[in-house]
Amino acid sequence: MKAQSWFLATGLSLLLILQLTFGLLLATPNGVRLASPAEGQVGLHVELAGDAWFAGGPEDLASIHLVARGPKGENVSLPMERIEVMDGLKVLYPLARWRGAIDLPSPGSWNLTAVATSTAHGGTAQFRSSTTRTVIASDGSLGTFERFGPQHLWPVLLVVVLSVTAFVTVRRRGALAPKLAWTVSVLLWGNELFYQSVCFAQGGWSLYGSLMLQVGGLTTLPIPFALLLREGRVRRQVVELVWFWGIGGATVALLTTDLGAEGFPSVHYFCFFLSHGLILVSACALAGQRPQAITVGSLVRVLIVSNLVLLPLVAINFGLTMPPPHDPGNYFVLTYPPPEGSPVDLLARVFGPSPGYVLGLELLAIAVFVVLWLPFALSRRLPHREHPLTSGRGYVAVQFVLLGAAAVLPFVAGSPWGPRFTGWELQVGVLLGVASLVLTWDAVTVLGSNLSALPRPLETSALVRRGPYRLLRHPIYTSLLGALTGWTLVWKDVALVALALTLLVLFIFKSRLEERWLLQRYPEYEAYRAETGGLFPRVF
Numbered sequence: 125m126k127a128q129s130w131f132l133a134t135g136l137s138l139l140l141i142l143q144l145t146f147g148l149l150l151a152t153p154n155g156v157r158l159a160s161p162a163e164g165q166v167g168l169h170v171e172l173a174g175d176a177w178f179a180g181g182p183e184d185l186a187s188i189h190l191v192a193r194g195p196k197g198e199n200v201s202l203p204m205e206r207i208e209v210m211d212g213l214k215v216l217y218p219l220a221r222w223r224g225a226i227d228l229p230s231p232g233s234w235n236l237t238a239v240a241t242s243t244a245h246g247g248t249a250q251f252r253s254s255t256t257r258t259v260i261a262s263d264g265s266l267g268t269f270e271r272f273g274p275q276h277l278w279p280v281l282l283v284v285v286l287s288v289t290a291f292v293t294v295r296r297r298g299a300l301a302p303k304l305a306w307t308v309s310v311l312l313w314g315n316e317l318f319y320q321s322v323c324f325a326q327g328g329w330s331l332y333g334s335l336m337l338q339v340g341g342l343t344t345l346p347i348p349f350a351l352l353l354r355e356g357r358v359r360r361q362v363v364e365l366v367w368f369w370g371i372g373g374a375t376v377a378l379l380t381t382d383l384g385a386e387g388f389p390s391v392h393y394f395c396f397f398l399s400h401g402l403i404l405v406s407a408c409a410l411a412g413q414r415p416q417a418i419t420v421g422s423l424v425r426v427l428i429v430s431n432l433v434l435l436p437l438v439a440i441n442f443g444l445t446m447p448p449p450h451d452p453g454n455y456f457v458l459t460y461p462p463p464e465g466s467p468v469d470l471l472a473r474v475f476g477p478s479p480g481y482v483l484g485l486e487l488l489a490i491a492v493f494v495v496l497w498l499p500f501a502l503s504r505r506l507p508h509r510e511h512p513l514t515s516g517r518g519y520v521a522v523q524f525v526l527l528g529a530a531a532v533l534p535f536v537a538g539s540p541w542g543p544r545f546t547g548w549e550l551q552v553g554v555l556l557g558v559a560s561l562v563l564t565w566d567a568v569t570v571l572g573s574n575l576s577a578l579p580r581p582l583e584t585s586a587l588v589r590r591g592p593y594r595l596l597r598h599p600i601y602t603s604l605l606g607a608l609t610g611w612t613l614v615w616k617d618v619a620l621v622a623l624a625l626t627l628l629v630l631f632i633f634k635s636r637l638e639e640r641w642l643l644q645r646y647p648e649y650e651a652y653r654a655e656t657g658g659l660f661p662r663v664f
Contacts, residue, residue, distance in 0.1 A: 128352040135313045135348065139336065142317060146324045147331050151447055153179040156188070156240035158257050159328035160386060166259045167268065168228045171384050172204065175220040175330065176240035177449035186243045188222045195232035202226050204238070209460040211477045220332075220449040221463070228261045269387030274619050280378050281622040283401040285629060287408040288522075292633070294412035300351065304409075309348035312402045316344055319395035328392075330451070331444050337437060337455040339373030340400060347406045363410045364422040365429065370407035372492045374400040382464050411500075418500040423493050430489060434458065434482075458482060519634040520577055526630065530608055530623045549613040556610030563603040567592050579638035587646045595661050597639070597652070601631040602659050631659060 156176035178184035188204040204224035209216045228234055236257040269275065294300050316336070323329040336345060343366055350362040378400050386392035411418060434456065441453035452459050459478055461468040471484030568575060570591035576582050592599035605628060612620035635658055642649045 131309070132348060132352065135309075136345065138317060139313065139345070142320055143335055146320070146329050146334075147447070149324075150329075150331065150449070153448065154242075155448065156238050157327035158190075158236060158238045159326060160384060161257075161259060162326050162386070162390060162392075163258055164260065164390075166261055168231065168261050168263060169268075170226050170228060170236075170259065170261070171223075171268070172225060172236070172238075173221070173223045173384065174204075174238055174327065175449050175451070176222060176238070177220045177451075178240075178242045180242075181450050182218045182220060184242050185218070185220070186241045188241075189239045190224060190226055191237045191239060192226060192228060193235045193237075194228070194230060195234070196230070198229060200226065200229065207463045209463075209477075211472075216460075216477060219463075220451040223463075231262050232260070234259050234261055269383035269393070271382055274617070275388040275393070276381075277619040278622050279397040279401065281619070281626060283378065283397070283404055285626050286401065287404045289629075290405045291408040291412040294409045298413070300409055300413050305351040308402055308406055308409075309351050312344055312347055312399070312406070315395055315398050315402070316341075319391070319399070322391050322395070330449065331447060332449070332451040332453045335453070335455070337440065337453070339369050339456065340377055340403060342433070343369045343373060343403055343407075344399065347403065350410055351406065360414070360417055361425065363414060363417060364426055366403075366407050367411050367418055368423070368426040368493050368496055369430075370403045371496055372489070374403040374407075378404075380466055384464075418497060420497065420501070423497045427490065427493060431486075457485065517578065519579065519630060519637070522630055523627070523634070526623055526627050527604070527608070530611060530620055530627075533617065533619055533623070549616055553610040553613030556606050556613065560603040560606035560610065563592060563599055563606070567599040567603065579634055580641050581638075581645055587642070587649060587652070589652060593656075595656060597656050597658050598631070598635050601635065605631065605659065628659075635659065 154177065156174065158172070158174045160173040161170055172190055174188075176185055176188055185206070188206065190202050190204055192198075192200040194200070202224065204222045207219045207221040207223060209219065222238075236259060320329060320334060323334060328334075336342065346362045347366055347370070350359055350366055353359050378397075381396065383390075383393055383396065437453075437455050438458055441455055441459050444451065444453040454460060454462070457466075457468050461472050461481075467488075468481065468485070471481040471488070472478075475481040475484045570593060571588055574582065574585040574588055576585070596602055605624065608620070608624045608627060612624055639649070639653065643653075646652075
């Protein structure tokens with residue numbers, strides 16, 4: 125336990141000291157920062173963001189301009205938009221943050237500088253950004269993040285697969301492997317230290333938005349304690365908190381995020397998905413280790429803790445208006461809806477501006493917590509029934525969800541690889557689809573009355589070794605994978621690739637479960653398995 129105690133004490137101290145240091149370094153009376161884009165390659169259309177402040181507060185800030193100087197002496201100056209908190213069409217108060225966009229006239233190296241003008245001294249006081257930002261412009265829209273596009277859906281699907289795998293694996297083993305617990309803990313806190321340092325170096329770190337006081341940050345802090353400490357009352361309560369806050373907060377963040385210009389392959393992009401992905405994987409692994417620990421009492425306790433946390437957060441959010449850049453904090457989204465848009469906008473329209481919409485947040489939190497508690501409650505109320513994962517029902521349900529998602533996804537998300545229905549991909553995809561349909565029909569016909577939706581063989585079934593079953597033990601799984609691969613080639617969709625890989629992993633686990641039952645039912649199955657392939661001839 126000495127190593128665990130040393131790591132937890134050192135890591136927590138480093139996180140707290142780092143944030144305190146960054147806060148003190150920002151304590152200058154006047155300043156303007158260019159937070160986005162980061163230095164590096166960008167498209168000709170550049171999304172910009174930053175903040176600016178003066179000693180007199182937000183009212184002293186008159187205007188912000190972005191000055192871009194090009195490789196051939198070009199000089200472009202554009203006004204930036206001041207971000208304001210709105211109530212419908214009414215401006216409640218301005219923020220220190222600003223945003224805008226600029227279309228660079230030509231490729232090459234461009235120097236970007238933000239200039240803020242104060243109303244003091246007759247509007248003549250100007251302050252330039254404290255950092256020099258050089259970008260290399262090229263044709264296209266490099267790094268631009270598109271919500272529900274391939275660079276969004278791909279990591280989300282990967283996180284879902286890893287989270288389900290973590291829950292199932294730990295549930296079967298009954299314990300979390302120590303090496304995995306250490307790996308997740310080091311990655312989680314190490315990623316947070318690295319990300320905050322990069323944000324500060326790039327001008328994107330702030331007291332009003334970067335402290336570890338959001339749901340994700342407050343969940344990141346206790347996860348290593350839950351992973352590394354021994355079983356006890358405190359650890360059980362930490363696991364409860366991690367489940368409700370981690371799953372709820374990280375899921376909302378992953379689905380609603382808009383990284384703007386910080387898309388793939390930026391540092392912000394990788395750190396964001398790594399952090400929230402590790403939170404979800406950790407929460408699922410901890411819940412899989414002790415699923416009986418998530419009770420209605422857990423729901424009530426976490427709800428009480430959540431409300432107790434709101435009180436100091438309100439004071440912190442208000443208190444952050446005093447140090448530079450004089451912006452109120454918005455931790456737990458208690459002060460105003462996110463300017464980039466979120467479901468909180470709907471709550472604000474129904475309940476009014478803060479603190480009115482906090483009631484809507486409370487009701488939403490209760491609904492999310494109930495949904496997260498229900499699976500454990502239902503599993504306890506049906507003790508006589510076999511668990512969905514061990515009976516195969518869960519695999520079948522996930523299988524149909526994946527196939528349904530693959531069927532509708534191209535019509536919702538579009539085709540990000542390029543023109544549809546052209547090139548060799550169309551021909552190969554159609555051939556794969558036709559071959560898969562033929563294989564499915566042949567396998568279903570050969571099975572006849574032995575066909576079952578569940579992997580467990582029927583009481584009246586017999587071992588089938590003719591037709592496609594002479595070469596494959598699971599030809600229907602193979603045909604479904606082939607059909608999805610053909611569908612992917614036809615639509616040229618990266619998200620469909622992720623779904624196909626997820627379905628492959630699912631079929632591997634499902635076929636292993638099915639074969640355990642077949643070995644129990646048919647003694648000759650062992651020799652049959654040695655002679656034939658699984659999903660592919662002589663491979664699996």
